[in-house]
Amino acid sequence: MRAPVSVREFEAAARERLDPAHYDYFAGGAGEEVTLRANEAAFGRLALLPRVLRGTDKPELGVTLPGGSASMPVLVAPTAFHRLADPEGERATARAAAATETIMMLSMASTVALEDVAAAAPGARLWFQLYVQPDLAFTKTLVRRAEAAGCRALVVTVDSPVLGSRLRDERNGFHDLPDGLCCENMRDGDRVRPLEFSPTISWEHVGRLIELTSLPVVLKGVLHPEDAGTALDLGVSGLIVSNHGGRQLDTVPATVDVLPEIAAAVAGAVPVLLDGGVRSGTDVLKALALGAAAVAVGRPVVWGLGADGERGAVRVLELLRAQIEEALALCGAASVHDLGPGLVRRVPPC
């Protein structure tokens, strides 16, 4: 079969290869999936208004963030359970991120231990994503392990005091990893701890994490501008505007629709990243124009991995890079730093 030419085609290719319940786990959202759909639809309601005759040559795509630089403004969002998509799991994803010189946020719920991911992809730029565990001593152990393995930032996910209800998983009876797979970072002696969500997580925990580590701390899952302000006051190094890909509270707004408000609240104090529904280079340009320093992609990388392992993940990331280059040229922009709100118009729904 010919190689997929779009993220959508990678999804179709992955769907053919994955167990249907595992496909649904990756693809699905919370509740009636209103937010899941909204993330992509919101990009569709934005149009690009290009400039002409600006005589630009090969555009500049690189970005520099508190946790290091990336060759393009597309990072790998943290997603759980990569070994459901490919036997090499997170090792393959990390090698793909290394090959494309971008940053991979490694999920705490990875099916390969963080040390093994780092060892398998020596050139990879890893940020470690953390769910603060009620056992704070174990949380600290995880932070120390991430530091020792060379992770360059800590991504603290704050939109998950409890896990959202995933109706597809309920219908499919998918609640546990199959035999032989587990959350490898949760091994503790000869047991595997359950990964817990902490309903009592608060700003105090974030403050303590910032004190605990010299790594930049990035908060993932901020949607309210007042929370963005609180995060800045505490001293976070970055924010990710995210609704967890529509998997947590259903009916929250599309991320690209709240981005301008968050960007205004942050006013350049720290980089603001966005994830949710980014499926093409034009989506990336729209997010950057509205104030994002970079975006992250969750499912697109999983689709690449599911379709063709490490090679598929590389192809998805390189596809996005090519689409960004083309869109920049066609917008008359010389660099990803050259984009502002004037590039974007809201179009009426059709």
Ligand SMILES: Cc1cc2nc3c(=O)[nH]c(=O)nc-3n(C[C@H](O)[C@H](O)[C@H](O)COP(=O)(O)O)c2cc1C
């Ligand atoms: C299958 C799956 C697993 C995820 N696991 C995690 C996770 O372990 N930690 C986390 O912070 N976010 C997790 N997320 C959310 C992603 O980091 C990201 O916010 C979301 O996927 C972005 O939307 P997109 O898939 O439309 O690109 C997960 C998302 C998916 C689809």
Ligand SMILES: O=C(O)C(=O)c1ccccc1
């Ligand atoms: O599926 C998710 O979105 C997610 O974040 C997660 C992480 C760990 C265990 C189960 C789900």
